[in-house]
Amino acid sequence: MTATAERRPATTIFRRPRSTTGFWAWITTADHKKIGIMYGYAAFIFFLVGGLEALLLRIQLSAADNTFLTAAEYNAAFTMHGTTMVFLFVMPISAAFINYLLPLMIGARDVAFPRMNALSWWIFLFAGIFLYSVLVFSDPAAPVGVEGVAGNLDPADNTVLGGMPDGGWFGYQPNAGPFYSPGTAMDYWALGVQFLGLASLISSVNFIVTIFNMRALGMRLLRMPVFVWMSLVVALLLLFSLPIIAIALFMVTFDRQFGSLFFVAEAGGDPILWQHLFWLFGHPEVYILILPAMGIVSEVLPVFSKKPLFGYAAVVFAGAAIAFLGFGVWAHHMFASGISPVAQAAFGLSTMTIAVPTGVKIFNWMGTMWGGRIKFTTPMLFAIGFVAMFVIGGLSGVTHAVVPSDWQQTDTYYIVAHFHYVLFGGSVFGIFSGLYYWFPKMTGRLLNEKLGKLNFWTMFTGFNLTFAPMHWLGLQGMVRRTAYYPPEAGFDFWNLVATVGAFIIAAGVLIFMFNWWRSKKHGEPSGIDPWDARTVEWTTPNPTPEYNFGVAPTVTGLDDFWHKKYAEDSEGRPVRRPEAEETLTDLMETGIDPPHPIHLPAPSYYPILLAAGIPLVGWGIIYHTSFVGKLLILVGVLVVASASFGWSMEPLEEPHDEHDDSDPLGGGYSSVEVDD
């Protein structure tokens, strides 16, 4: 990137893009930080969309027999709320964190395959747009009921919003199949989720290879920060669980588009098979959503307790154990489905065992804070909030393993309460903790602490007001996914409370957005080490330079950065080394002004080009009976094929790029396997 090619290389169609700033730099970038930032912003926008859908649901439920939404709109809103929050918010924002932080935390210049990284981001973005394009292309007057024997809809109920996918994020068959959801909406859902899975699959391979090959000198596996460990575990979970849902979604698309009969009971298909496939993916998915947040919390708690993580190895292995066990519990989503008592007992037991490693994590986090010097910064508040709320979600989770009890609670609001305690009180609090903690890494400034605390307390209050009453509503018999409840059911009061809570959460999110917008320009400059941190990513200036590290870091132990700053006295208390300030100044200087020229992965046009072909194929499949549809498939396939060809022919670097072979990070491409 540092020099310009003199002539166009013969093997490529496009010259390597050269912009380092502005629009084209973002479009063609292969820089993990830029990709992480784009992932983050896009995910946050989808978070707002999913949140808006949640508010619509809450308004509808605030009173008995409310008519704010039609039944179709309500079903569409809860389907898209779930799909959006899982696939378009929590997963991609975790990808944002992993993208941005993983190379920094292991002391690398970039991920192993920078262009593939860009590819996964662009596929994600286009898949999200594809999924929501259903709003533009949907046919609100699409038939309802069984194809051929149509059900009847009051004409007033035909709305655009009601034309979104409405078979649930779980897409249970045969309701979401060709006969009972005859419109195109569920095709958008099946293909959209398919493409999102493809994006995640590509990332997962990339992250695994990066972690195994790109670690800095001395960064042994058991010296990696817990966040990196959790990223590795999540990547492995994705790698093994996504193929399952990919196949299941293909089966749905084939059922819907080409008349295969995988899930059609009348033709000998099996609707329960879909549930097994979906949850065999879906339960590991739950851990895919929570483990990155657990990683974040495991970084934040030690820093603000001024203590190392209690039982580092136990926390790491507990995370791996949760992931491993997570593949053997899926049928606890199906205790009411009529599976045999032996299967129910077995899956009940396996579900209970997951509580053990989860408990280990919680107790180790408490052990980390015990005896510490706890500073209540905003990231710490969110992290403590995470631990406290996750305990509640974990306890209600154990009650699901108690099978007879679950027969009463499954499919009620008790479940809704449970998984929001895990996914909001857990994942989202963890994500916010991370956003506050690593904001300086991205901008060189701190988020405002006062607004941050206000942000935390509004979200914490709103969260509990919204979801705590749902335990009670569920035990009182309120069934999930219902747009209406009769006044005499006795659900009014707590639903109203939950609705008020939801708006308080929304206020918290607005505070956060204001804080972000304001602090990006006017926040207090952070310096190199604003939190007195422990891990390698803070050994380079903020905002992170394009090349990450001026000089490749070498690591001599867990929490290497901390030990560069602190020694221990005879009692084991930390004593700041006299040379600590000098170390920081050195790091600052070499970070800003690297002693050697650094070679970086070059940007490329091909990732975005390849990704752009994929939604074309998607639209083509949905409208394949028409000429335009067939044309779209052809164009899409051609785009993907030619982009792949151009990609494979693209030289790794322009011929005249200067670079320094003495850089031990090898320019971000080749691996460095050095173990001291």
Next chain:
Amino acid sequence: MIWRHLGRLIRPLIRWGSLVALTVFGLAACSLVEIEDAPLTTFEPAGPFAERIDAVFWQVFWIAVVIFVVVEGGILLIVLLFRDREGRKDPRQIHGNNKLEITWTIIPALILTVIAVPTIQGVFDLTECGDDAMPVEIIGHQWWFEYRYPEHGIESASVLAMPIDREVCAYMTSADVLHNYWVPHLMGKRYLVPGQETTLRLQADEPAEYWGHCAEFCGLSHSLMRARVISMTQADFDAWVAEQQQYAVPPEPETPAEAGLRVFQEQGCTQCHTVDYGPDYQGTNLVADEFFNGPNLTHFASRSVFAGAILPREGQSWSDGLREWLANPPKVKPGSFMPNLDLTHQEIEDLIAWLDTLK
């Protein structure tokens, strides 16, 4: 500057806000003690199976409460004890403690073992129907439950009648999508799966009326697919069976009811609905298509609720409920397979008069 002022304004707000939140939770705790009038509540088991589940629930609940108090109390204590204050020394750098970590791995494992015992016993005791149970077939439709009594040759809809102190074994399947049969007072849930048969045990102790609901998302009007169970003494149940086994009585000529029957025939309602006037009836046969059927209406007027147990609404009379339904079924139940037939006011009144004869 502005932040300091804002802070001064906001801090008491937060303080009072948390106080209000705490009060609300206090109230919530109170309502836990006082059982509200919630007809779907899981806290009032009314038969041996639901009671068994309830017992397991409370065992686990109290264990969970103890863990909750210990862990959350621990977190609160740690956060208060070890918050950064003036003059606090930097903490000792403890990296872990194997004994402690093994302890808090083993203790949860032991607690879970304790919980596992009633869980597994419950699963095996509650799943398989008893040998002398009364069989009832439940068929799920979008969006109503159909009941068939194979021992008595009866068909019904929306309302399940059953004798008390006798186990009912429900053999269930679905005519379309997944449904889930749930009467919280009597038992937990079980799916109704197209092409498969599932079973569910039901039993009631006292004569009463219980609410039920379809618990699996089953399409557009899932929220309007409800159920009612009426438990009665064996004598009452026998009488009910005898009544249901009768054929319907044809209306007198020249009455509104007779006009209503004509509307029923002329509008093509017999495509889906059966009204069984018996082999001696001289009029047109009223037996619906076997494949695509709506509720059997032979004893329609004997059911307290209809249209998937959503009508009549609270405080609404039976005939007003019917007026609302017949005027525009898809408006009451979006996606309904009963179309809006644009019936005139007179036709609706005649239909109601006729339906009232189907005791």
